[in-house]
Structure formats: structure tokens, C-alpha cells
Amino acid sequence: MFSLEIQTLIKHLSKLPGLGPRSGRRAALYLIKKRSEFLKPLAEALLSVHAAIKTCTLCHNLDTKDPCSLCEDPKRDTSLLCVVEEVSDLWAIERTDSFKGRYHVLGGVLSALDGITPEDLMIASLLKRIENSLKTEQPIQEVIIALNATLEGQTTAHYLMDALSKYPITVSRLAHGVPMGGELDYLDEGTLSLALKSRRPL
Amino acid sequence: MFSLEIQTLIKHLSKLPGLGPRSGRRAALYLIKKRSEFLKPLAEALLSVHAAIKTCTLCHNLDTKDPCSLCEDPKRDTSLLCVVEEVSDLWAIERTDSFKGRYHVLGGVLSALDGITPEDLMIASLLKRIENSLKTEQPIQEVIIALNATLEGQTTAHYLMDALSKYPITVSRLAHGVPMGGELDYLDEGTLSLALKSRRPL
Numbered sequence A, B: 001m002f003s004l005e006i007q008t009l010i011k012h013l014s015k016l017p018g019l020g021p022r023s024g025r026r027a028a029l030y031l032i033k034k035r036s037e038f039l040k041p042l043a044e045a046l047l048s049v050h051a052a053i054k055t056c057t058l059c060h061n062l063d064t065k066d067p068c069s070l071c072e073d074p075k076r077d078t079s080l081l082c083v084v085e086e087v088s089d090l091w092a093i094e095r096t097d098s099f100k101g102r103y104h105v106l107g108g109v110l111s112a113l114d115g116i117t118p119e120d121l122m123i124a125s126l127l128k129r130i131e132n133s134l135k136t137e138q139p140i141q142e143v144i145i146a147l148n149a150t151l152e153g154q155t156t157a158h159y160l161m162d163a164l165s166k167y168p169i170t171v172s173r174l175a176h177g178v179p180m181g182g183e184l185d186y187l188d189e190g191t192l193s194l195a196l197k198s199r200r201p202l
Helices: A004-014 A021-033 A035-052 A087-096 A123-134 A151-164 A189-197 B004-014 B021-033 B035-052 B087-096 B123-134 B151-164 B189-197
Strands: A080-084 A102-105 A142-145 A170-173 B080-084 B102-105 B142-145 B170-173
Touching: A004 A021, A004 B035, A021 A035, A021 B035, A021 B087, A035 B004, A035 B021, A035 B035, A080 A087, A080 A123, A087 A102, A087 B021, A102 A123, A123 A151, A142 A151, A151 A170, B004 B021, B021 B035, B080 B087, B080 B123, B087 B102, B102 B123, B123 B151, B142 B151, B151 B170
Parallel strands: A080 A102, A080 A142, A142 A170, B080 B102, B080 B142, B142 B170
Antiparallel strands: none
């Protein structure tokens, strides 16, 4: 019923996160119907990303240059280092526009179930980076562990706190609590009890 | 925060039906992280569809040849013609594997609100196609109007029934009724009353 070319396109589109076989077909048809406006530009955008993308050797962010634009930006505070799981978390923090330090992308979290050990993550390069910075005139002073509030994320955070305890730096983590706009009635017990424990004087 | 290439890719992905800014970012990151497996193949699939895709001059289906593979298939019944709004509807009927005739894609429905008149749709070419077939030895004998059960779809169906009444052919439409697995309690009144009116003896 479909030509091979359309079948291949649907197969590839269906694999995108958020799309499945049905929405993959819809997306393919949309692209085909508006082929001059969308299909060609999308293909070209993909190819130019493919040609340009690099992993930053310093922080493991994805960018078109290495070191990445965040690591190269002289306006960013070198004394603050934020450790995240994935590039998507770095993007999420950047969108808040409230962090002006630098990042370190671990590339995942420790997981006994999936067999992810410290060697699989960018932990050695994190320690190396801190050690090197301590020898310079602008040492890293604080490491913010911004991992997901999942079991694996918290295990990894504990592991990192241990590994970082030997350096003369402050180690902090993101605050847990009631999300903005969150209703207490709908909040899980764990978050609510953490929010109670970490209550702040007004 | 993003390089221009990644921004452009996210912008294009966000426009796909089913994706928005957030899922567009997720899709972009997914493609970038698995760039050898997915990014290049997707770009190539898009380009090969772009190079190969044609609109069938006979039925207005999208395919890589013209006339399309459905119009060219000698095993399909030339006496049955199914009129649909969009190529996606043709795909939906083909997936049922229960129709072995040919198709005619209108390219939309009449809509006073959007200013869509009969001249904007492939109605003239439908009438021409029927007239031509009546002169051959394998004339079209039945036209099945398979338009969506929306207001515009039904308006267009009425318009087509009028236009087709002058030909010695049967004009039919899809049955309305309770969908498979549908619970009466959750069904809208219109469908339920139509299902009652069109009840069939057991």
C-alpha cells in the first residue's frame, strides 16, 4: 500500500520519542503534503546538525564546538559547577536562566539493574576537572549535584558526595519541596514530608 | 544556549503534528544522541521521499509513481470507486484490507467558514473520471462516499450525491452506528439514534 520510501520514512518517524506508529504516519503525511515548506528544511536541518554536532570534552555537553559555548563563555562563573545526568537536564536548567556557573554532564546514573557502574559515567573526568581547577587561580568552590529525584539519581548523588568529600569544596544539592502551583492534596507523601522537614522561617 | 543548528532542528521538529516545543526538544536530543543510528537515516529517508513523491493524476493519492500503485494494480476492482477526503483516509481504509476497489481523494471538504468551494476540491476530476469510465467496457458502477462524519464531511457528501445523481451508478455511503467495542452509555445521542434507525434484522 505504501511505497518503500514512505514506509521507511514512517518507520524512522515512529521511533522518535512522543511518536508511535499512528502519529508517525500522521507526521509523514504532514511532511509529504507540505513537502516544499517542511520536508526539505527538516532534512537539511538534520544533516547540518549531523555535520556540526560535537561532544564537549570538558563538560560533555552537546554543541557545535568543543569546548562548548557554555564552557567557553568568559562571563560564566568558574567557581560553580553543576553536575547533571543528561544534556536535557542541562537544557532544562539553562531555560530557567537562573544559573550562571558551568556544567558537568554525567551521561547517566548508577544502576545495579542496568549494570551502570561509576566507570560508565563521566565521574573520573569530573574529579580530574575539580583537581585541575584547584591548581589554578580560579578553583571550583561549589559543586551543585542536580540529579533527578529518582532512586538511581539519589544513589548516584550519595556516591558523588563520598567521592567529592576529599576536596576543599562545598557540595550542595537541589532543594526538595512543593513545586510551584502544586496542591498539597495531590502531592506524594515523600515530597510533602521532605517539604515539612526543610521548612523555612518566614 | 543552543547552537543555531540545534535551534533550527528543534523548530522544525516542533511543527510536526503530535509534537510541541517540549517534545520537539526531546526528539532533537534523542536524534543527536543517537546520531549515527537515527539522525542520518531519518535525513536520508526525508530526502528520498522528497525526491520520489508524486501526486497521482488519476486519484490524487501520494505515491512514488504516477499513476499510483493502487490505480495501476490490475487486481483491483475498477467498478468500485471510494471517495475520501484526504490521503490519510485512504491509508486508513487500506489498513482494514477490506476494500478492493479504487479511490478518489478530494483533497478536503466543502467549508463556507474556510472558503473551500467545489472548485478547490477534486470534484470536477471525479465527475470527469466517472464520465470517461462510462464510455469504456469496465465502467464505474458504484461510488462509495467515505467522508468523515463531520458537518463539513456530510455537507460535501450531500453535494456529491446531487452531482452524481445524473449518472447511471449506485451511490452509497459508509454505515453509521455503534463502533466495535463501543459502550452505549458512552456513545453520543446522534450516533445511537442513527444506529437505532439503521437497525438490521438478525
